[in-house]
Amino acid sequence: MSHVLACAIALLVYTTALGGGLNVGAGDLSLVLGANPSPSEKRAGELFAERAQERSGVTLAAPGDTGSVRLVIGTTSSNDLIKEFAATHDQVGKLGADGYCISADAGTRVIHVAGQSDSGVVAGVGRLMRELRYRDGTLEVPALLVAETPTMPNRGIYLWARKYYFDQPDELDRYIEEFALWGGNGICFWFEMGMFQSFVDTSGEKSELNTSYAKQYKLDKSLARDWVTMYKRFYATGRRLGMKTGLLMVANDAYMSSPKELRIEPIVGCPEWYLCPSKPGSVEKMVAWQEEVFRALAPIDIYNIFPADPGGCSCKECAPWPTRGFRSVALALGDRIHEVSPQTEIWIDTWHLNHPTFGGKDWTNLVDGLDWSKERPGWFSGFEVGLAPKHGYARMSAEERDHYNDARQPLMVFPEISMWGNHPGMLVNKEYWKELRAELNGYSPDLMKGGWPYSERWNTDIVSLMFLSWFWNPQKSVDAILDEYAAFYFGPEAAAGRQLLDLLDDGNKDPDRKAKIREALAALEASLPAWAKRDWRWQEIVTSCNRFK
Numbered sequence: 332m333s334h335v336l337a338c339a340i341a342l343l344v345y346t347t348a349l350g351g352g353l354n355v356g357a358g359d360l361s362l363v364l365g366a367n368p369s370p371s372e373k374r375a376g377e378l379f380a381e382r383a384q385e386r387s388g389v390t391l392a393a394p395g396d397t398g399s400v401r402l403v404i405g406t407t408s409s410n411d412l413i414k415e416f417a418a419t420h421d422q423v424g425k426l427g428a429d430g431y432c433i434s435a436d437a438g439t440r441v442i443h444v445a446g447q448s449d450s451g452v453v454a455g456v457g458r459l460m461r462e463l464r465y466r467d468g469t470l471e472v473p474a475l476l477v478a479e480t481p482t483m484p485n486r487g488i489y490l491w492a493r494k495y496y497f498d499q500p501d502e503l504d505r506y507i508e509e510f511a512l513w514g515g516n517g518i519c520f521w522f523e524m525g526m527f528q529s530f531v532d533t534s535g536e537k538s539e540l541n542t543s544y545a546k547q548y549k550l551d552k553s554l555a556r557d558w559v560t561m562y563k564r565f566y567a568t569g570r571r572l573g574m575k576t577g578l579l580m581v582a583n584d585a586y587m588s589s590p591k592e593l594r595i596e597p598i599v600g601c602p603e604w605y606l607c608p609s610k611p612g613s614v615e616k617m618v619a620w621q622e623e624v625f626r627a628l629a630p631i632d633i634y635n636i637f638p639a640d641p642g643g644c645s646c647k648e649c650a651p652w653p654t655r656g657f658r659s660v661a662l663a664l665g666d667r668i669h670e671v672s673p674q675t676e677i678w679i680d681t682w683h684l685n686h687p688t689f690g691g692k693d694w695t696n697l698v699d700g701l702d703w704s705k706e707r708p709g710w711f712s713g714f715e716v717g718l719a720p721k722h723g724y725a726r727m728s729a730e731e732r733d734h735y736n737d738a739r740q741p742l743m744v745f746p747e748i749s750m751w752g753n754h755p756g757m758l759v760n761k762e763y764w765k766e767l768r769a770e771l772n773g774y775s776p777d778l779m780k781g782g783w784p785y786s787e788r789w790n791t792d793i794v795s796l797m798f799l800s801w802f803w804n805p806q807k808s809v810d811a812i813l814d815e816y817a818a819f820y821f822g823p824e825a826a827a828g829r830q831l832l833d834l835l836d837d838g839n840k841d842p843d844r845k846a847k848i849r850e851a852l853a854a855l856e857a858s859l860p861a862w863a864k865r866d867w868r869w870q871e872i873v874t875s876c877n878r879f880k
């Protein structure tokens with residue numbers, strides 16, 4: 332039993348095979364889901380239909396109509412036609428977790444997207460969308476038979492919960508969906524208690540927040556309950572496309588109304604209202620507060636406990652922070668979150684612990700202690716390590732990476748993609764990205780489970796997708812990913828768009844760079860299809876070009 336879903340009125344019907352591929356016109360393509368399609372499959376179908384309409388003006392066949400080309404999507408359990416496809420294509424049975432297999436056959440006039448999971452179906456539909464060529468009135472579908480399985484299970488993106496994203500909730504929903512189409516399966520946010528007076532925060536008063544930090548990030552009058560509503564919305568958007576939810580919490584974070592007698596001794600980068608875990612009763616309070624947030628945002632698949640930046644305490648009892656203050660609260664938090672939600676993965680992050688104020692190399696003792704000692708908690712999923720070659724206190728040397736490799740614990744990465752070389756408009760920095768990829772590949776492949784690049788705002792789009800691509804295949808080259816990006820977002824002007832991205836590269840030393848950027852921009856403004864210019868990415872690229880006026 333199959334169910335035909337289609338989206339709009341058929342205006343014009345024509346289909347021809349071309350060079351082994353298919354040309355699909357309006358009303359000619361039927362989307363065929365299974366009898367009980369998952370929300371991910373339905374949404375992936377909608378996103379496919381929207382993109383075809385937006386770029387080519389091609390509407391899919393109306394409900395009940397049977398177009399002459401069929402796009403069959405699903406898993407072997409959600410769609411009987413995928414089950415039949417798998418019987419003749421052993422690639423489907425061989426897919427690993429979240430993999431997909433796509434076939435486009437001009438002879439049978441059927442396109443199959445078989446996913447191993449919801450996330451695999453979505454990634455497969457995204458790949459198909461990137462393989463199409465969008466002409467005016469026609470979709471060109473090349474002959475295809477591809478199967479791919481991601482190397483790493485946690486393929487996420489960390490979006491800083493601030494105005495750049497949270498002030499544009501509709502755009503953020505679409506952005507999360509776009510990540511899923513590129514093969515992402517995780518969305519992570521930091522819930523920063525220190526932004527709020529309290530969890531209820533009914534007054535909106537911010538008596539201690541009259542700082543430049545607060546003004547810069549428009550923190551005045553944010554209510555925790557309003558933010559919880561937004562987190563839940565964005566997590567739901569991700570879940571609908573088969574993504575996991577990640578929550579980052581700083582171990583000793585606290586609301587601004589925290590009891591003064593429980594507060595920290597000042598330490599680098601940490602607001603004064605954070606709690607000192609060595610003071611009686613404070614660990615209990617931190618655990619209770621974090622449990623409250625965790626329950627409000629549940630279900631959470633991955634819970635990350637951060638040590639610093641901000642975080643920490645410089646009192647005698649808490650030092651050295653990694654193995655004393657931080658460890659005591661991290662273990663208590665992990666124990667409680669595990670009791671509340673045994674299926675949640677709990678990761679310990681070690682960001683910023685190379686700063687001398689955190690006890691020199693005491694982090695190595697933390698790693699050793701959670702490795703082979705009898706104290707290793709049963710819930711411990713692994714270490715999340717920074718990839719930040721230009722950051723004075725978060726970078727890792729090759730020897731330090733080997734310390735993790737030797738510990739033989741699972742690893743995730745937290746790559747720094749926002750702060751260095753940051754400027755208005757789209758960021759392009761191939762040499763830096765190659766360094767990041769080399770570091771990612773400096774960890775033992777059998778330990779590396781993925782991660783989430785740290786993104787502060789929209790201009791990290793390309794490098795975020797770079798990481799998603801590497802979580803699928805960490806050997807994929809920077810240039811190959813840039814080519815794929817240019818093909819998808821510049822369409823017929825992919826080559827010219829790619830040249831412009833290379834000119835915008837922060838490492839580009841061409842003496843005529845400024846003039847070339849101006850020329851390339853003007854040429855693309857004249858030749859890009861309207862759909863490419865409507866995409867916000869183009870505006871980010873224009874902003875980046877305008878630095879060279």
Ligand SMILES: [Zn+2]
Pocket residue numbers: 595596607608609610644645646647648649656
């Ligand atoms: Zn302390």
